[in-house]
Structure formats: structure tokens, C-alpha cells
Amino acid sequence: MTMLEHATAARGPVQPTDGARSTLDPLPLNAVRLRPAGLLGRWQDRNATETLPHCVDQLEADGALANLRRTPGDGTPHRGMWFSDSDVYKTMEAIAWRLATGDGDNGLRETFDALTGLLESAQEADGYLDSFYQHNKPDHARWRELAGSHELYCAGHLIQAAVAANHAGIGARLLPLARRFADLIVDKFGPQGDNAVCGHPEIETALVELFRVTGYRPYLETARCFIDRRGHGLLPTGAFGAGYFQDHLPVREATEATGHAVRQVYLLAGVVDVAVETGDETLLAAAERLWESLFESKTYITGAHGSRHRDEAIGDPYELPPDRAYAETCAAIGSFQWNWRLLLATGKHRYADEMERVLYNGIAVATALDGRHFFYSNPLHLRTGHDGSGEDAPSQRLSWYSCACCPPNLARLVGSLQAYVATSDASGLQIHLYGSSDIEDDHGRSVEIETRYPWDADVSMTVTSRSAQPWTLALRVPGWCDAFTVRVDGQFMEAAAVDGYVRLTRAWSGERVDLHLAMPARLVAAHPRVDAVRGCVALARGPLVYSVEHADLRGDVVLEDVVLDTGVPLNVVDNGEESVIPVALSAVGRIVKPASSALYPSYEQAASGSADTPITLTAVPYFLWGNRTPGPMRVWIPVAAR
Numbered sequence: 214m215t216m217l218e219h220a221t222a223a224r225g226p227v228q229p230t231d232g233a234r235s236t237l238d239p240l241p242l243n244a245v246r247l248r249p250a251g252l253l254g255r256w257q258d259r260n261a262t263e264t265l266p267h268c269v270d271q272l273e274a275d276g277a278l279a280n281l282r283r284t285p286g287d288g289t290p291h292r293g294m295w296f297s298d299s300d301v302y303k304t305m306e307a308i309a310w311r312l313a314t315g316d317g318d319n320g321l322r323e324t325f326d327a328l329t330g331l332l333e334s335a336q337e338a339d340g341y342l343d344s345f346y347q348h349n350k351p352d353h354a355r356w357r358e359l360a361g362s363h364e365l366y367c368a369g370h371l372i373q374a375a376v377a378a379n380h381a382g383i384g385a386r387l388l389p390l391a392r393r394f395a396d397l398i399v400d401k402f403g404p405q406g407d408n409a410v411c412g413h414p415e416i417e418t419a420l421v422e423l424f425r426v427t428g429y430r431p432y433l434e435t436a437r438c439f440i441d442r443r444g445h446g447l448l449p450t451g452a453f454g455a456g457y458f459q460d461h462l463p464v465r466e467a468t469e470a471t472g473h474a475v476r477q478v479y480l481l482a483g484v485v486d487v488a489v490e491t492g493d494e495t496l497l498a499a500a501e502r503l504w505e506s507l508f509e510s511k512t513y514i515t516g517a518h519g520s521r522h523r524d525e526a527i528g529d530p531y532e533l534p535p536d537r538a539y540a541e542t543c544a545a546i547g548s549f550q551w552n553w554r555l556l557l558a559t560g561k562h563r564y565a566d567e568m569e570r571v572l573y574n575g576i577a578v579a580t581a582l583d584g585r586h587f588f589y590s591n592p593l594h595l596r597t598g599h600d601g602s603g604e605d606a607p608s609q610r611l612s613w614y615s616c617a618c619c620p621p622n623l624a625r626l627v628g629s630l631q632a633y634v635a636t637s638d639a640s641g642l643q644i645h646l647y648g649s650s651d652i653e654d655d656h657g658r659s660v661e662i663e664t665r666y667p668w669d670a671d672v673s674m675t676v677t678s679r680s681a682q683p684w685t686l687a688l689r690v691p692g693w694c695d696a697f698t699v700r701v702d703g704q705f706m707e708a709a710a711v712d713g714y715v716r717l718t719r720a721w722s723g724e725r726v727d728l729h730l731a732m733p734a735r736l737v738a739a740h741p742r743v744d745a746v747r748g749c750v751a752l753a754r755g756p757l758v759y760s761v762e763h764a765d766l767r768g769d770v771v772l773e774d775v776v777l778d779t780g781v782p783l784n785v786v787d788n789g790e791e792s793v794i795p796v797a798l799s800a801v802g803r804i805v806k807p808a809s810s811a812l813y814p815s816y817e818q819a820a821s822g823s824a825d826t827p828i829t830l831t832a833v834p835y836f837l838w839g840n841r842t843p844g845p846m847r848v849w850i851p852v853a854a855r
């Protein structure tokens with residue numbers, strides 16, 4: 214357990230103060246180590262060895278660094294998006310999380326220091342830093358185009374990178390740099406400042422975390438101002454209306470999650486942060502109310518959000534088309550981070566359930582097995598004949614995007630993944646995400662977890678303690694799990710899940726706890742108002758949503774002609790950990806050739822019958838689709854007529 218010996222006060226991405234109105238405490242970042250043999254640890258390893266170096270290379274190749282190297286009057290054009298600075302900051306945050314674990318440097322420290330130096334030379338004397346506005350806009354444009362400028366959005370990512378660097382012990386230069394900018398923002402927009410907000414939330418959550426690190430209350434007060442000012446028409450309505458910016462109603466009065474999906478979930482992350490640090494119950498209640506709006510009728514089965522390409526928006530209740538799903542990776546990441554804040558604030562299992570769902574589906578799908586190709590939008594159905602040439606809805610993961618928000622966002626999330634596994638409170642430890650890992654909190658309470666989860670239903674734990682005092686180990690029983698058993702040293706326990714957790718209390722001294730979360734393959738239906746998938750079912754097992762992919766069909770079979778025979782039980786096919794598809798599902802279906810090939814035949818003609826051919830179907834985890842021969846895929850499968 215060497216990692217525990219060098220465990221320091223390194224903190225994870227969210228660290229409420231002692232005075233915060235919070236239910237659960239995050240563990241120090243180094244209190245959890247994901248074992249590389251497990252799926253989560255494997256993702257984190259791949260992130261460090263492939264995704265992170267790839268992001269660093271792309272910052273150079275794509276011009277994001279060149280943008281920051283420009284000097285006044287040098288005439289070099291800006292390359293890429295006007296908010297490309299944020300790609301640099303997110304990558305720096307990812308480097309910081311990697312270095313915080315002490316698991317190998319690989320030149321990353323040098324890269325980090327060079328990037329810090331670049332920012333030092335780019336920053337204005339008054340603290341302002343935005344490569345696009347400094348060189349492409351006249352001076353008087355600064356802060357005057359907040360609806361679309363992303364100046365405060367970029368500042369937020371800079372601050373988060375600096376906070377992560379501080380936790381990692383490498384922020385001696387970056388934290389003061391970020392504070393100079395934050396102080397300028399407090400002067401300009403704080404309680405005594407301009408009555409204005411940024412079109413893209415992000416600064417709110419960042420300022421709260423900076424307050425948590427520095428104890429400097431004006432950062433928190435400024436974050437609160439930004440949240441209180443929203444919904445008062447301070448932003449222009451633009452082409453998509455005020456709801457696009459969540460500026461149509463004050464947060465406390467809003468009843469529907471709406472507008473641009475990433476903006477909505479980023480805003481709500483900041484709302485929870487401000488609520489817990491100021492003890493504002495109405496603000497927390499608003500976040501929980503909007504969570505219900507989002508998760509009761511506006512969430513894909515993969516945990517993703519956003520059904521509209523046009524404005525990257527959430528859409529109406531039950532507007533969840535699988536083929537035109539936008540489901541941006543950043544919205545899935547933002548949802549994960551927001552749910553984590555709600556979990557810490559309330560301890561409610563529903564938030565951990567959603568973290569798990571979106572992590573294994575809506576987030577995991579975005580990265581290819583090589584760690585160097587990514588989805589921006591994550592459809593649940595790629596049609597046969599899809600025009601996937603444009604990057605708006607590509608048919609394959611791409612190595613980078615002109616709007617490159619998602620890949621470095623993945624890098625910073627996966628780089629800090631261990632922070633989200635478990636929490637503590639006065640009663641003991643709570644395990645929320647299962648994966649092979651070693652956990653030890655500040656009180657010497659430790660759990661070693663050995664499991665093939667989510668491929669396998671068994672989670673084995675060895676529980677020890679430095680003290681002889683009894684404490685409670687709380688184990689989450691996921692919402693999808695209908696049957697579970699718990700054994701302690703082989704003895705079955707009469708344990709019920711209360712509020713989503715089974716709780717075991719004793720003076721732990723090396724007992725073995727075996728949790729079995731029964732995960733048979735299952736069929737999932739959608740609410741009938743989700744018209745787009747009416748008459749379809751999805752296949753799932755444990756936390757994983759499955760999909761049928763063209764790679765497993767005979768070449769002449771059109772995926773859209775395949776229907777599922779729900780009368781035949783599904784089989785679980787274990788191919789072993791080293792397979793591209795470790796666990797597949799096998800099902801029976803039919804290939805349907807309709808009676809008429811007309812686009813709109815008469816109802817009578819269509820109902821007159823079709824020629825069916827039986828077929829054995831293989832379903833693969835949704836997050837792994839597109840890693841073999843590229844081709845069509847679908848999650849929702851039409852049910853065969855009996």
C-alpha cells in the first residue's frame with residue numbers, strides 16, 4: 214500500500230469547507246487507488262498514457278498554444294475557436310490530477326511548467342487573460358460581449374486548473390496567476406461590480422472551489438452574484454431564446470431543465486456549490502427540482518442529455534430521438550460532476566446511480582479503445598447510410614474537433630476518477646462506484662476491493678481499521694439491481710438496502726465482505742411518450758446499456774431490418790477480459806422484409822405480412838461500439854410481432 218504512505222492532503226475536484234452544509238465528505242485524492250487490472254483503473258491508465266499526451270500534442274497541432282504565444286501587433290491570426298484557451302486549461306487540469314497521484318511523471322511536469330510560463334507571459338498586468346480578446350478585439354470589447362465571448366468560461370477553467378495544481382503541489386506559480394485574474398473578476402463583477410453574467414456558466418463552480426482553497430470569501434460572493442443575476446434578462450435573447458442561456462427565469466423559480474445542455478448542468482454544479490457553502494436551502498432545492506425535471510423525462514438511457522443539434526439543447530420532455538441524439542460528451546461529464554455535488558450535499562443514492570449510468574455509458578462511449586479518438590455527439594442509433602462525413606455527427610470517433618471541448622474534458626475527468634469512488638462521514642465509509650481499488654481514509658478505515666465489475670456481479674472486499682472502534686461500511690445497491698446478497702467471512706447477512714445502501718456496522722479487523730449484485734441480462738422499455746422508440750426495447754446488464762452493431766451482422770443484413778424476439782431469453786457470453794468485447798449478450802431476432810418496399814404503402818398492404826428470417830443477434834456494450842469494423846449501430850431494437 215505504498216500509495217497510502219505518500220498520501221498527503223491532496224484533494225479531489227470538489228472539497229466543501231468544514232462549514233458547508235454537506236452530508237458526505239469526499240476522500241483525499243490519494244486515499245483511493247484504482248487498480249490497473251480493473252475497468253476504471255484501466256481507463257485511468259489509458260487516459261494517462263494515451264489521451265493526455267494526445268491532448269498535449271493536439272494543443273500544439275491545433276493552434277491553441279500558438280494563440281497564447283501571440284504578442285501585440287505580431288499579426289499572427291487566431292486559430293480555432295475563440296475559446297481555445299479553455300482546451301489548454303482543461304489539459305493542464307488533467308496533468309495536475311495525474312501528477313497528484315505520484316504515479317509517474319513522463320515529462321508531464323516539464324510540460325505543465327512550460328504551459329504555466331506561457332500563461333505568465335500572456336497575462337496582462339491587471340490579471341486579464343484571453344488570447345482571442347487580447348489580440349482579435351479592440352480594447353473596449355473586453356467584457357462587453359459576455360453572451361458569447363466565453364471570457365469568464367475560460368477564466369473558470371483556468372481557475373479549476375490552478376486549484377487542481379494546488380492540490381497536486383505544483384501550483385506555486387499557477388495559483389497566484391489564476392488569483393490575479395479572479396481578483397480582477399471580483400472587482401469587475403463582484404457584489405459591488407457590474408450587473409452582468411457570462412453566457413456560458415463555469416466561472417461559478419470555479420470561483421467556489423477557489424474560495425475553498427484560499428478561504429477568500431469575495432470569490433464565493435461573486436459566484437453567488439452570478440447565480441442570483443441569472444434569469445433577469447441580462448443576456449440578449451439571441452436566436453435560441455433566453456432559455457438557451459438559462460436566463461429565462463431565476464434559478465430559484467425555474468421548474469424545467471432547459472436550453473443548452475452543457476450550460477444547464479455546469480450552471481447547476483455551481484448552484485450546488487454556492488448553496489452548500491452559503492447554507493442556502495432554496496438554492497439547493499432548486500437544483501434538486503431541476504434534477505427531477507431532467508432525469509424524469511429528458512435523459513437518454515445512456516445517461517446523456519441533449520436531443521437537439523441546432524442549439525445543443527436538452528429538448529422537450531420525452532423528446533429523445535436515438536438517431537438524432539446530440540448527447541454531447543461535455544454534457545455527460547457535467548452531469549456526472551453535478552450529480553457528485555448533489556450526492557455530497559444530500560447523500561441520496563439517486564445521484565450516485567446517475568453517476569454510474571452516465572459514466573459507463575454516456576461518458577465511456579466517447580473514447581475509443583486506443584484513447585486517441587473521440588465522439589463529441591453520442592447518438593444511440595447510427596443509421597445505415599448515415600452521412601457521417603461532417604464532425605457534427607460523425608460515424609466514427611475522430612482524433613480531434615474544431616470545437617475541442619470534449620477530449621480534454623474527458624482527460625481531466627478520468628484523471629481524477631478515483632475521487633468519485635467513495636465518501637466518508639461520521640458513521641464510516643460509503644462505496645458508490647465499484648471497481649478494483651484500494652481505499653483508506655484519514656481515520657485508517659480501509660477497504661480493498663477486488664472485482665471484475667461491471668463484467669461480473671461479485672464484489673469482494675477486505676475491510677480493516679486502524680482503531681478498534683466500530684464503524685459502518687455502506688455499500689450502494691444500484692437502482693437497476695433487483696436482488697443482492699451480502700456475506701461477511703462467508704456468513705450470509707440479513708441485510709436490507711435502506712435508502713439505496715446496505716450498511717454493515719462492526720469493529721472491522723480484516724473481514725472479507727462479499728457483495729453479489731445480481732446482473733442478469735434484461736430488457737428495458739421506454740415511457741410510451743418517447744415516441745421515437747415506441748415499439749422498441751433496449752438490452753442491458755448491470756449498469757451497461759447494450760447495442761447491436763453491424764460488425765456482428767452478416768454483410769448483407771440491413772440493421773434497420775432486424776427485430777428482436779422478446780420471447781426468447783437473453784444469454785450472457787463471457788469472452789474474457791482481454792477481448793475487445795469482454796461480455797456480450799446473445800439474443801434471437803428476425804430479419805424482416807416488408808410486404809411493400811414503398812415508402813408509404815397503404816396500411817392494409819403494410820399489415821398484410823412480411824417475410825421473416827430467424828437470426829441470432831449479438832449485442833455489445835454501448836460504450837464499446839465503433840471499435841471494430843465501422844458501421845451502423847442501434848440501442849433501441851424494434852420488438853418482433855408475435
Ligand SMILES: [Zn+2]
Pocket residue numbers: 541542543544589617618619622
Ligand atoms: Zn464538448
